[in-house]
Every structure is written in structure tokens, then in C-alpha cells.
Amino acid sequence: MTIARIGFIGLGTMGGPMAANLLRKGFELSVYDVVPAAVERAVGQGARAASCPADAARGVDALITMLPDGPVVRDALFGPDGAAAALERGTLVIEMSTIAPSQSDALRRDLEAAGLRMLDAPVGRTPRHAEAGTLLVMAGGTEADVAEATPLFEAMADTIHHIGPAGHGIRLKVVNNCMAMVGMVMTAEALTLAAKAGLDRDTAVRVMSGTAAGRGQLIMNYPNKVLAGDITPDFPLRMGLKDISLALQFGAEMASPLPLAAAARELFALAPAWGREGQDCTAMLLLMEDLARVGRAPAER
Amino acid sequence: MTIARIGFIGLGTMGGPMAANLLRKGFELSVYDVVPAAVERAVGQGARAASCPADAARGVDALITMLPDGPVVRDALFGPDGAAAALERGTLVIEMSTIAPSQSDALRRDLEAAGLRMLDAPVGRTPRHAEAGTLLVMAGGTEADVAEATPLFEAMADTIHHIGPAGHGIRLKVVNNCMAMVGMVMTAEALTLAAKAGLDRDTAVRVMSGTAAGRGQLIMNYPNKVLAGDITPDFPLRMGLKDISLALQFGAEMASPLPLAAAARELFALAPAWGREGQDCTAMLLLMEDLARVGRAPAER
Amino acid sequence: MTIARIGFIGLGTMGGPMAANLLRKGFELSVYDVVPAAVERAVGQGARAASCPADAARGVDALITMLPDGPVVRDALFGPDGAAAALERGTLVIEMSTIAPSQSDALRRDLEAAGLRMLDAPVGRTPRHAEAGTLLVMAGGTEADVAEATPLFEAMADTIHHIGPAGHGIRLKVVNNCMAMVGMVMTAEALTLAAKAGLDRDTAVRVMSGTAAGRGQLIMNYPNKVLAGDITPDFPLRMGLKDISLALQFGAEMASPLPLAAAARELFALAPAWGREGQDCTAMLLLMEDLARVGRAPAER
Amino acid sequence: MTIARIGFIGLGTMGGPMAANLLRKGFELSVYDVVPAAVERAVGQGARAASCPADAARGVDALITMLPDGPVVRDALFGPDGAAAALERGTLVIEMSTIAPSQSDALRRDLEAAGLRMLDAPVGRTPRHAEAGTLLVMAGGTEADVAEATPLFEAMADTIHHIGPAGHGIRLKVVNNCMAMVGMVMTAEALTLAAKAGLDRDTAVRVMSGTAAGRGQLIMNYPNKVLAGDITPDFPLRMGLKDISLALQFGAEMASPLPLAAAARELFALAPAWGREGQDCTAMLLLMEDLARVGRAPAER
């Protein structure tokens, strides 16, 4: 089925430009937002104003939601004048907000019970990319549903990943953003220590931009070591413990807080208890899996 | 002054191949290690065996130490039969081990008191790079001293950074390795959560290798935001808090531990107390500096 | 007003015995729970079975809710057949569940908009205490409302605290339980380290039960130091940093994880940046307030 | 053997008053400290001034060290003019400083190699207690050695614990102080959250001083639950996770940092992975032992 008419709910920082890009590519949009000015802007770009979610949903081939959080999405779909009841049976709902996976799953369950289909298709990147139509989409759903939505995604994004079955898009989005946000703090604590140690910031940034510190272990060491099944030590966990311990001592001397390094050290310290101290530092992944009991059935507990 | 004869103490996993590369480039080496087999191997490559640190130091133009930790370096330099007393006044000691900055500083102080010079020049990368002569050197010291040592560095490394004055090499090394080791855990906790969420690992790795999660905030967002003096929000700290909170809730549902994300969240949570919740996530650096009071004189406390 | 007839919603592990105690003290109860067996048990003890929350609310002088979480309480009060609409104007709703303060506040707002009154009165202790009628109540609300509810509390609890105005009961409950749960982990990490160090557990428990480690800083050192305005050092933050650093080093040697101590150390390490390293360890409270900017108006930021 | 003459090295904040109490009880002391004024004060109280550690050690029945850290103790015993060489064979060295267990062990090894005996007997409490002679001693060593030192301990302390064999005194001291220092932060983060939530501090302190939050899980719930072998749930780990999660959400709303609670939550979150979510919260100890592999031989790894 080819999608021509789209209901779009949520015209904020992200949804506004996303809707504009869909309009630019020739899709017909009926749009709704609780903020009238947001609706008017879209109308100025060629959209039809809807008076409520249900109104936005009437007669469309697909519905997109781009809202702040899960309860708001639920309200737009199933609240008073909600969209779900106004959609034709079989219509595709493309949920693009960043919400809890459990809330996404519950929405899908309820949409399917109402004879509808849902894709979870959250986006990565920033408002600037939303405007440029260069977002990154992580879609979870069937091949067919993702294929059906792809022309829409292409109007808004330049990178489209079909992550896996239903729910996998939002799951990877949550994992990805978690790691990205931890990276914000990791970088901040390192540069703060550098500053307190009297190091020149530009030099520190330039040098660390060329090492695994700045370039990321996921790209630098994981692929050819633990992810390739090789945990022979390039740099063993034992030496990782030594180095992170030196840093914590140095941080204490400089009165520079290292909350992430402190938490990380306790995991390096656990390596010998699991017989892993001589393995490559990337075997930290296996240690974490040990602790989380990845792949263990309850019976093995 | 051109260095031709080098004393080299510490022929282990790193020091062994480093010495071999110096020999290959035509330097004369007198070598010492507590393990006789390590000395013999170097002798087989053309080195002269020394019977103690002092013996290795006699008549050389420069001394390199590549030892496990600070107390061992101190012992090799100032212990019984230590190298320092045997070096000619003015000789350059190139300390390449990873040791505590405070220990490095104390060694320099004592070497200078003995009329000697010291460079702190720890190395990055792995034994494989030591063998290939492609290490990374972070040198701290005067321009002249670094210039004098550069031919030696070039025999062992393909990336040579003069970080700054004395002590700055080891300081950046410690900061760099700290961040690299935190990255080991950050990556492990994200991939473990992905696994417990049932995501396909290859897909997760592939997708996140293209985002700031995998590619590193130091390279992706810091340079054009906070480091460029721009903290207008591409993605505000407020939304970072939202996303990392979603991840922690998801981690708890999956029984997947997120020790770093948990520690990081408490910093995002502090942003409003410092009036920073609407600033770009890279302003996490400024928040960390607030907490650590970077640039505050005691009087301002 | 004297309360005689009570609607009681939520007859689980806690609510069941609480209702039983109210019945035992002569109150008339109309009870509702989604689990019919729970209702039947209460009926066997003298309660009237209600068919829905609204039914439980009809004709009562006060309504008690003791439910799993905030959304469930909302549903019981404002969902289909919800209790709120069935209560007479002015009736007191006594919300005793442990829920998010923001959810409690929102419930109060909506109940007051409906002409009703609400007390937040969560309970401490365990099911055993619920059965024995020896719970601890933390009530938030007006003097008059608390006084009105006190006879009910006395049927269920032997310790009744009027914490403060509306919302303060649930707030302190959340703070209290947080600290209690952190204490679970703090104790576990200390005893695990003791075990890995080969110490006799009984001896460790016996000795530490007599020190501030086991007896709690809130009771042992805070009252006569920082809470009394005295931060002259009995034991300065500087020495606290020394001791916790020794412990972390020891934990790493024993491969015993100390996640709380690791997080705590980073705060001790910050003391000098705030000019507090020479102050008593209980000045950790002031340091935490510095970081959280307690008492700072936005203008001062 | 009865000890009459004592060498005492280290007359600081603690050692000064400890020496004074020994003098008061009639022991003969020869004392040494690098600070002459400290020595003079002791001389004014009846001690004999020694010119170096060796001088303090000559002719004594026992030697006490009360020094800042392990390297200083080593220096006093084995450095130039060190005490060890001057002690008669068989003399008891009572090491009372707080130092790393590994350093304590190494000192014992070297003292025994020199034909001497050592007790590790660090102290708890504060300078005030040192003055009052009401310290707490945690002694590690043989029954005979502890018995021999007991009259000395009784001059300085009112609580004397023989913890176990050699090394166990300093080990428990380190564990104990770690937990005490974590308690400093735990209390601070709870009271800071209370403050930011607008709660009255006195009320919060008063109420929590009566619950397990303030009174300590080691005393309140551990003894009759996990330590008694009973992990049937008074309050299951599942509900602990709920409550600590509520607190973290509340902390984020209040912009109040909860670094310890954040770290603790990740352990509660792990409970289901280890089949423990339905067990009593005190089973956190068993979970921590699972993670640290207490009691596992390497073969079982």
C-alpha cells in the first residue's frame, strides 16, 4: 500500500520540521498539536489543521506521533477524541517519540487489539537534522511495515535502520541514548581532571581524539577483540585496573570528581573473582554478562 | 647533543620490543632487568648486558626506564646499585612507565637534585605496537629535552606528542587511560543491556558505531558545542536526563546493571540546581567544572 | 468529626491486616480489592464487600487507599467506577500507599478540586507490624485532618508522626526508604569485603554493631557535630578520604566490589575544592548541600 | 612477660594523648617523633626523649607505632636509624596506625624475619577518646601476644576486641571505617534531599532516627534475617527496588544528587537475574556474595 495522506500529531521542536519535510515531499498532512501556533505554522506549509487527534486521524493512510512521552502518546491515541478510534482498520501508526519500551509495547498491544498496526520508529540526532531531513531512524516491526513506511522515513531521514521485529527500534534507541549520555559525563570528567591538572585543553582534546579514549572502545578495540571472540590480552583487565586506580588517586589529589571512573573501577576489581584478570580489557563485556547472567535460564541460577 | 648510547632498564612486555627497535635503529644499548632471560634476549639482539641499574647507566648518553610502577622506578634509580648515581651529570632520564604523577614529580625532583634531567614520556597503545614501533608517546618536558629524545621516540613510536612542560606527559597519560578504561565499561553495560533486551548484537554494534554513542562525544559533539563556546541546546541537558532515566528504568526491568549510567544520571539531575538544564548536553563539562570549582581561587570558596 | 464508617481499597499484604485491625477496633468497613478472595477474607472479619471503588466510597466518613502504586491509586479514585465521585463533599481520603510524591500531589489537587480532602499517610515497617497493629505512620496534612485520622492510625500503628503540611508525609517516607535501602547495600558490601578478607563474620558484626559503621552516623555523629553547628574536626574529611581510599585499594586486592564506597570516595575527594578538607566528616552534609545548591535562589546561580 | 618499658613512635593527634595515658598508668616510655615539640610535651609528662626510632627502641619490652601511613611506619622500623634493628629479639611491636593491610602484612613478615613479633592493633574513635583513654582497639595476633599487650590497651582504651589472627585487626579496621565513611555520605544525601524537598530537618532527623534508615541495617534487620539464615521476605528486594526507584525519580525532580542510592539501585535491579527478587532485602548480602564469588574456588569459575 502506498501512503499518501498522513495524520501527524506533535509539531514541536522535532515534529514541526519533520512534518514540514513530509509536506515538501508531497505528502498530504492533517496535523494536530495542543499548541495552536504549531498547527498554524504547519498549515502555512500546506497542512490541513485538525481539531483533535481523532480529527487528524480521519481518512489517513498512516498516522505519525512525535510527542514528549509515553503517557502523552497514550492520551493522543486512546484518550478523549483519541486517534485510534478514528483510524481505519489496518492503518499503520508510526510512533516516533522516545518513550519507555514497556509503554511502546503496551501501545502496540492496544493498537493491535483495535485492528491497527504499529511501528516503533524513534529518531536519532538533533533538531538541526530534523530540519535538514537528515535524521536517523531506528525502526522496529515487520519487513512489510517498514517497507511501507520507508518513503516517509526518506523524507525525514538520511539514515534508516530496520533494527528488528516490533519493539526493537525503541529498545535500541534507549540503549543508544543511554550510552551517548554516559559519554557526555565520561568526557566531562576526563576534561575536568585535565583542567585541574593544569593541562592545556586543546592539547588534551587533540591527543585524546586520536586514542581509544576519544574515539570510543566500540569502534577501536571491541570489534577485533571480544566481539571477534578474541580475549587474549592486548591490554589485560589487570592493567586496566592499575591505570584506572592511578587515575582515581590522581583525581583525589586534584580534588576532581570521577564518578564514572569510580564506578568502573569496581568492575575491573571484580575481574579476578571471575578468573578474567588476565583477559583483554574488552572482556569487560563478558564480565558484565556474567554479572547480569546473560543467557542463563532461571533453572541454572 | 646527539644520543648514541642508551641505558635501558625494564625489558618486559613493552620494554623488550622497545629496546629491540632502538637496537634495530643503530643505538647502542646496555640493558638491565631483574629477569635474566629478558636481558639475554636483548643481548641476542645486540645489547650489552648490565649487571645492575648502575651498570646499565655507566657511560650512556640517556637512560630509559620502562618498569611496572613508581616504587620500582625509584628503586632502579635510587635504590642499591641505582642508576642515578652512575649517570654523568646532565644526562637525560626518559621515564616511560605508567606511574602516579606524584611519583613522577618526586623522581624528577630527586634527579634534578642530583644534577640530572628527566622527561616523563609514557606511551599509549599495546605490545603489538611496541613490536611494530608504532607506539604513541606523550612527552612532558622542555622543548630542548623533547627534541633531544625525539630520535629515540621515532625508533619506538609513530605518534609523538609534546604535551607540555615537565609532568604533563604522565598527567595526560593518566587522564587518557582513565577515560579509555571507563569506555570499556560504558560499552560493556550498553551491549549487555542490548543483549538482555533481545537485540541482535551485530545490529546494535553497527548502528551505534555510527552515532555519538559509539563514536565518542569528544569527537562528535564537544568540538562544535561546549569546546567552541556554544551551549545553545542541540539537545538540552533536560532531555539527556529524560533519556538516561528511561534507560535506567529499562535496565531495571531487564535486570541489566548500568552502574555508569546510574552515576551519570545524578549529574544530569544536578543541572537545574546550577541553572543549566536548558543548555546543550555538552555543558555537562561546565557543570562538572562547577562542582570541581575549576578556576576558583581558595579566596572565592 | 468522628470517623465511624470507612471505605478501604486495597487488601493486600499490608492493607489486609490493616483493615482487620480497624475492624477489630470497631470501625465499620466497606472494602474493595480486585482480588475477590481478599475481599472475602475481610468480609469474614466483619467488613461489607463493595463491588467497585465507588461502591466502597458510598456513605463513608473517610476513605483509605493502600495500593501498589500511583497509577493504581489514581484509577481507584478517578477511573471508571472510581471512588472520588461517590464520596460526599468534604470527606477525608487517607492515602497510605508508597507512591511518587508528584503523583500524591496530583491526586490531592484533583481530590480538592472535587471538594474532598486528602492526607498522605504512608506507613513504615513490615507486614508483621501491619498484623500486630504496630506500624509507623508518616502523615502530611493539616493539624485538624491528622487529628481526625488519628483514631484510625492508632488502630493500625503504634508510632504516628505528623511530619508537616500536605505532601510532607510521602516525601519523608520516600527519603527514609531510600536511606534504608542504601543501608542494605552498604551493609552488604562491608560484610562481603569482611568475608573475602577472611574475617570471622560474627566478630565483624559484633564489633561493627558497636561503632558508627553499624549504629549509623545519623545517630552517632551527626547530632553533636554538623546538626549542632559544630564542624570542628573530631575526624576531618581529609582522614575520611584516607580511610575510604585504603578500603577501596583493599577491596580491589580482595576482588570485592565496593560500589557505594567508590561513589562516596569521589565526594570526600571534592572536599578540598570547597575548602572543607579540614572540617569534621559530618560536614559532608554541607558539601552535599553546596553541590545541590540548597538554599540558593536562581538569581544566585 | 610483663611490659614495663615501652618505645613509642608517633606523638601526633592520637599518639600524643595515648602516650600520656600510658605514662599516667605508670609505664616507662621512651618516645620519638619528627616534631621536637611533640617529644617535649611527652617529656613534660614523664617520658624519656629519644633521638631517633632506634634510640626509642633500645632496651624496651614493647614498641608502639602510631604514625600517619604505611610507608612512614616502614621508615620508622626499617629506615636509617630504624627501630627494628635496635629491638631485642622476641620483642613485641604493636602497630596501631591505620595503614593498608598489605603494608601491615609486609611489616609483620619483615619483623618476624628479624626475630620480632608484631600485633596489628589499630584504634577506633576520635582524639577526644584518645585523651579520655576510651579508644576502641581491634587487635590481630595470637592470644598470647594480645594478652601481653592488654595492660597497655587498657591504659588507652575502654573497648578491646581481639579480632582474630595476625592481620585481622587492621582488616576489620579498614572494613569498619569504610562503612562508617559511606554512612557519612548516605546520611548527607538523604538529609540534602529532605532539605530540597522542603522537609523540616529536625522532624526528618527525629523520625529517621527511629527507623532502619537511621539506626542501621546491621543492627535492625540483618541479625534476625539474613544473618540468622532467614531470607523469607519481611520486605522483598522487589519492593526495595520500587522504593529506591521512587527516591531517585524524586531526587531528579528536586535536583538533589543521590550518588549512593543510584549505585545501590543497580544492585537491587540485579536481584531478578539471580533469582532473588522475592527474598528479603537483607539477601542483598547474598547477592553481593554472588557477584564477588565469595566461597568459590577458582576451579568453580
Ligand SMILES: NC(=O)c1ccc[n+]([C@@H]2O[C@H](COP(=O)([O-])OP(=O)(O)OC[C@H]3O[C@@H](n4cnc5c(N)ncnc54)[C@H](O)[C@@H]3O)[C@@H](O)[C@H]2O)c1
Ligand atoms: N529534541 C531532540 O533533539 C530530540 C531528538 C531525538 C528524539 N527526540 C524525541 O522526540 C520527541 C519529541 O521531542 P521534541 O523535542 O519535539 O519535543 P517538544 O516538546 O518540542 O514537542 C512536543 C510537541 O508535542 C505537543 N504536545 C504535547 N502534548 C500533546 C498532546 N496531548 N496532544 C498533541 N500534542 C501535544 C507539544 O505542544 C509540542 O509541540 C520526544 O520523545 C523526544 O524525546 C527529541
Ligand SMILES: NC(=O)c1ccc[n+]([C@@H]2O[C@H](COP(=O)([O-])OP(=O)(O)OC[C@H]3O[C@@H](n4cnc5c(N)ncnc54)[C@H](O)[C@@H]3O)[C@@H](O)[C@H]2O)c1
Ligand atoms: N602492556 C601494555 O599494553 C602497556 C601499554 C602502555 C604502557 N604500559 C606501561 O608500561 C610499563 C611496563 O609495562 P609492561 O607491560 O612492559 O610490564 P611488564 O611487567 O611486562 O615488564 C616490566 C619489566 O620490568 C622488570 N622489572 C621489575 N622490577 C625490576 C627492577 N627492580 N629492576 C629492573 N627490572 C625490573 C620486569 O622483570 C619486567 O621485565 C608499565 O608501567 C605499564 O603500565 C604498558
Ligand SMILES: NC(=O)c1ccc[n+]([C@@H]2O[C@H](COP(=O)([O-])OP(=O)(O)OC[C@H]3O[C@@H](n4cnc5c(N)ncnc54)[C@H](O)[C@@H]3O)[C@@H](O)[C@H]2O)c1
Ligand atoms: N509490604 C511492605 O512491607 C510495605 C511496607 C510499607 C509500605 N508498603 C506499601 O504499601 C502499599 C501496598 O503494599 P502491599 O505490600 O500491601 O502490596 P500488595 O501488592 O500485597 O497489595 C496491593 C493490593 O491492591 C490490590 N489492587 C491492585 N490493583 C487494584 C485496583 N485497581 N483496585 C483495587 N485493588 C487493587 C491488589 O489486589 C492487592 O491486594 C504499596 O504502596 C507498598 O509500597 C508496603
Ligand SMILES: NC(=O)c1ccc[n+]([C@@H]2O[C@H](COP(=O)([O-])OP(=O)(O)OC[C@H]3O[C@@H](n4cnc5c(N)ncnc54)[C@H](O)[C@@H]3O)[C@@H](O)[C@H]2O)c1
Ligand atoms: N585522628 C583520628 O581521629 C584517628 C582515629 C583513629 C585512627 N587514626 C589513625 O592513627 C594514626 C595517627 O593519626 P594522627 O591523627 O595521630 O596523625 P597525626 O598526623 O596527628 O600524627 C602523626 C605523628 O607522626 C609523626 N611522624 C610523621 N612521620 C614520622 C616519622 N618518620 N618518624 C616519627 N614520627 C613521625 C608526626 O610528626 C605526627 O606527630 C593514623 O594512621 C590515623 O589514620 C586517627
